[in-house]
Amino acid sequence: MRLGGIIKKLEKGFITMHDAAATGQELAVAMMGLEDLEGAELRQAFLRTLEASEMTDILSNQMQYAVELATCRRELLFEEMHKLYCLLDEIEALRSFGLCADRTAVEELERAIKRRFEMEPRKARIAAQQNMADWSNDYWWYSYWDQA
Numbered sequence: 691m692r693l694g695g696i697i698k699k700l701e702k703g704f705i706t707m708h709d710a711a712a713t714g715q716e717l718a719v720a721m722m723g724l725e726d727l728e729g730a731e732l733r734q735a736f737l738r739t740l741e742a743s744e745m746t747d748i749l750s751n752q753m754q755y756a757v758e759l760a761t762c763r764r765e766l767l768f769e770e771m772h773k774l775y776c777l778l779d780e781i782e783a784l785r786s787f788g789l790c791a792d793r794t795a796v797e798e799l800e801r802a803i804k805r806r807f808e809m810e811p812r813k814a815r816i817a818a819q820q821n822m823a824d825w826s827n828d829y830w831w832y833s834y835w836d837q838a
Contacts, residue, residue, distance in 0.1 A: 693720045700735045704743040711752050711780040718783035719825050733787050749789040752781050753799050760802035771813050774806065775821040778831050800830075807834055 696717050704710035717736055721729045740746055756777040759770060766774070781799075785791065807814040822832045 696720060697732075697735075700732075700739045703739055704745055707745060707748055707751050710740060710743060710745050710748055711777075711784065714748075714787060715776075715780045715783040718786050719823075722825060736787055749781065749784045749791050750795065752777055752784065753791055753795055756781065757799055757802045760799075760806040765810060766806070766813065768813060768817065771806075771810065771817040772821065774803070775817050775831065778803065778829070779821070779826060782829060803831060804834070807831075 696713060699709070699713050700717075704713065714736060717732060721732055724732070740748060745751075756774060759766070759774050759777070762770075781791075818832050818834070826832055
């Protein structure tokens with residue numbers, strides 16, 4: 691999505707957590723090439739929109755969703771593994787806007803993700819290869835396979 695479309699979403703407000711998290715991730719990627727001042731203004735606009743939409747708990751919500759998906763007792767469908775990577779990207783974007791998570795929650799998330807990767811390595815690798823982009827190369831969940 692182009693920056694103009696993201697700005698329109700910010701002006702309109704968010705209806706769902708999914709929409710807010712996806713917009714945050716899109717904005718974080720779009721801001722990579724912006725000047726500091728312009729990026730700071732967009733960051734503040736995003737945070738104001740979250741507050742106005744009563745979604746200030748979005749980071750903990752997305753983290754809990756990722757943990758629940760990762761700790762599911764059955765094998766994940768490929769689409770669910772893909773969603774797990776999308777959630778991790780969204781969580782990282784939300785954190786880049788200054789939203790903070792409890793250290794214990796972050797550790798729980800990382801443990802759950804690593805366990806899921808170990809349970810379904812082939813599916814996780816394929817999803818990682820399909821989801822990785824230039825901007826996400828350094829995220830641990832994409833480089834996990836280089837370390838394992």
